[in-house]
Every structure is written in C-alpha cells, then in structure tokens.
Amino acid sequence: MVRGVVLVEVNAECQCNGLTVAPQWRTHGRGNRTNGGPKPDGVLFAGTWAPGSYEYPFELRLPNGPITYHGHYLNVDWVIHARADIPWAIDPKGGTEIVLERGNYDGRLAPGDLTSVDSVRESRSRSDWSGCALLFVVPFLLIGLGTIWNGIVTLINGQMMGLALLAFGVVFAAAALIFASITLRAKVAERRLGPVEVVLDPTLTRPGQNVRCTVRFTPQADIEVAGVTARLTGRERVVSGSGTDRTTYTHEIHSATEQLLGQDHIFAGNAVELSADLAIPEDAAPTFVASSNRLEWVVTVHIDLPRWLDWSRTDKVIVS
C-alpha cells in the first residue's frame, strides 16, 4: 500500500476530464525501455479547476511485482504517475519514484509482463529442433557440396570462375555443418546415451529454496563419461535497438555448478539416475520478463563424452 498527495497548481481556469494516479514500473539500462503496471483505478478529480492550489490525497494498493531491481544491464523501477486529462491540451503529468521491495510478502511475485509468463515456463532442448534443423542443414549441405564439385570441375577446365564457386560452396557447407553441430548435438550424443530425461523440481521456486535436478538415461552401448554437471545461472538479457542494429547483451548475476557424476564407465543397458540440489541464493532477484528485457534463471545439464559430441540442455526455472 502506498499513500500520497497529488499537488496541482492551476494558472488559469480549465476543464479537467479526470485526474488519475497509478503505479507504473519502468525498465532502464542497456536494453530498449519498456513499462507496465495497472491502469488507474478511478479518478481523484473531474470538473472545472479555478486558478489556485489543490491537494488530492490517494491510497494505492501496489501489485505484487515486479519488485525494484538494479542490475548491470537491467534496472526495474517504480513511479507513482499522476496525469490530468485536459481537453485540447497536452495532458500535464508528474511522478515520483518509489522502491518496491519484497518485504514480508511470502506469495508469488509477478514477473513483469504477465502475458509472457507462459513463455518463461517453456523449456526446449536443442534436440527438439532437430526436425527443423534437418530441413535447413540437408539442402544447404547439398548445395554446398554440389557447388564445391562444380568449382573443382570448372577449375580443372582452366576457368578461374571455379575459385568463386569453390569459395561459395565452402561457405554454404560450413554454415550447414556449424548449424548442424549446434542444433543436432544432443541428437548425436543420444545415439550413445539413449534418450536423456532432465527433471527440475520445482520449476517455480523462491530465493533460499533448492531445485532438485535429476538426470536419467540408459546408454545404448558401453560409454566413457568424463563428467556430468548441472549449472544454475541467473542472467540479465536485454535487447538494444532493432532490425539490423539489434544487439543482445547478457550479464551473469549468479553461477553455481554441481557435479552429478565424475569420470566413469557405464555399461550398455544400465539405467543411470543422477541428482543434485541447486541452491537458489537467499537474495536471488526474481524472474522478470518484459519486451527486450528479462532476468532469467536457467539450469544447464552437460554430459561430457570423450571423443564424441557432448550432450547439453538448458531449462528455465521461475524464481518468484
């Protein structure tokens, strides 16, 4: 709850269609600015103002988030915003900053733009993209290899144009292979590991609580594992600019790694279940999601396979 007074100085008689006051959160920092908050609940005054000074007390119930946050690339601050709707004129407005803290509130904190909460809950492993990735990789690889072949044939025939074809083909094929190694890595690793299941419990958590990370897999063949780790990361991700001038900035605010398994040999068919508790810091900033600005907590499970592509997957948890 916040109480205050809106002070209005009127120079000349005017009509006011509504004097409203409402809390508003705003982001500032390296990312594009955005804001949000509840709409004004009723008007403090409507009618004709004669010249003079007026005071309008108000009392507002503040939403349960997002709370004030001051980070490196991302800041979230609150302003109590007053606005007078004056017909046929630029609406006079004013505001004052406040700090919204968690205090003794032990319920869920709203993570900013509520419409985006569902997208926070989504967690997608890279292997989920494998179908889409193949649609890109196969044609690019075929075009690349075909162009390289044409380039070689053209060079053999003594035409320097072959060099350009060769370069073009190498770029296409390299792009396909790089994309494949990024997106199909998990699928390739699962040829040895079998399907890997990662369970985070709970996915909606609070500062000071633990998130239990459980990893299960059953290798298809005897395998060597160099190590299995789970890393909890808190990070700010903001976007500055747009179009071709768009830049994403990331700043890590917390990182802690737990080893689930050291170097080991696992026999084919042996079901493996590993788990560890990841501690959300007592002072962890809550998850925040808004256009171009987010603070997110993620858990990355990494399985290091010697002489083979490693398996890795990142899932989000909501800190409330």
Place this chain on the structure above:
Amino acid sequence: MAGRSGARQNGGSGEAALGLPFAHLNLRFNPFGELLPEERGRLAVVDLGTLPTELAGTRVAVQFLGNHGRGKSTHLLALHQHFPSAAYTQLHHGDTPDFQRAHVQFIDSFDQLARRRRRAVYRVSESIAFTTHEDLSNELERFGYRCRTHVVGGHSPMLVREIVQRRIEFARRDPGAVPHVSDDDIRVLTARFGDDIRALEGHLYEVFQRLEGLGRVEV
C-alpha cells in the same frame, strides 16, 4: 557482482535494502543507456539545416545514409520532431507493414523493405524521410522525388562533447553537481571511437556503471 555505493545492486549475491537508482551520482539512470525514441529525438545534437522546410514541400525525399552507430536514426527522430503528427515506422527484418496514404512518411531502416514494397510506399507518400545503408537516390528520382541525401558521420569533438553533456543533463536527478567528462577526455574518446557514437555511448555506459561518486569521469 560489483556493488555501487548509494544505489545498490541486487541480483544473486548479498544485498540489503535498495535506494533510488544512481542517486549517488545525482542521476536518475545511466545517461548512456537506451532512451525512448521521443527522448532520443529531443536530445539529438544534429544540424538539419533546411531539411524540415524542404520536407514540408511536395515530392521530397530525405535519406540519412551511413554506417551502423553513426546516428542515422537520431537524425530521423530529430527531423520527426518537426512533424510530430506524421507516421513513424521502425522496420525490422522481414516486416511488411501496410503504409497508409500520408503527406510525410518517416521510416527507419527503409532498406529492409524489398524494392517492390518500397514502390508501394512511394505511391502513397507525398514526401518521405528515412534511414538506409544503401543509397536509394536513383530509385527515388525515378519515382519523381527531389532527393536530399544526408551522409551521417564525421562528428567533431565539440559535437561529441555536446552529446555527452546533454545525455548527462537529461539524467540529472536534482540541482547540484553531476559527473563531469572533461574536454581532454572527450578528445580521448573521439580519438578512440571516431564517429561511432554508439560504441562511444556503450563505453561510457560501462564507465558510469562503475562510477562510485561525483567528480571527473575517468574514461
């Protein structure tokens, strides 16, 4: 993570109560962070010359041409301040918005549109102002526009000083001292970043994040 005195950071490690942001610097926010588009237009340090008058005429096209970070969008926003009721469209890659008939049209990143779609814009726009990386003057002349090309870049130390001071003043919280960037430091910044204002602002953003108190800013 490194803490600031006065306005403290929270995050993942050890913080108590928060204050108002950047109060220790007598500022409301980091002056070199992102601004709202209308704020950027208001704070722009640009010489538009006769462009506002010319653009009010018929069949005039103004293109702001230059590399990334040189201030094309800032010029366009400053020009838009002279036509506040005119439509302003920020194009992103792949966007295909419908443009309504207008006397003056403002479009950021106009070269993101395919040529066919640009032709549709010419048909509904009496005059047009835009930013682009590609010189579109031939195309504009074919569509009957008198084209004015403004190449953005080559900023002097004096202009850079003005940009820096305006940004700091805009972020001011209360009367009194605020951090100060000296002329010598402006020359150092200009020598280091040339006319890439965005890179310069990015550097000063990091510098101001680390500032612990008032006085001369070490760049």
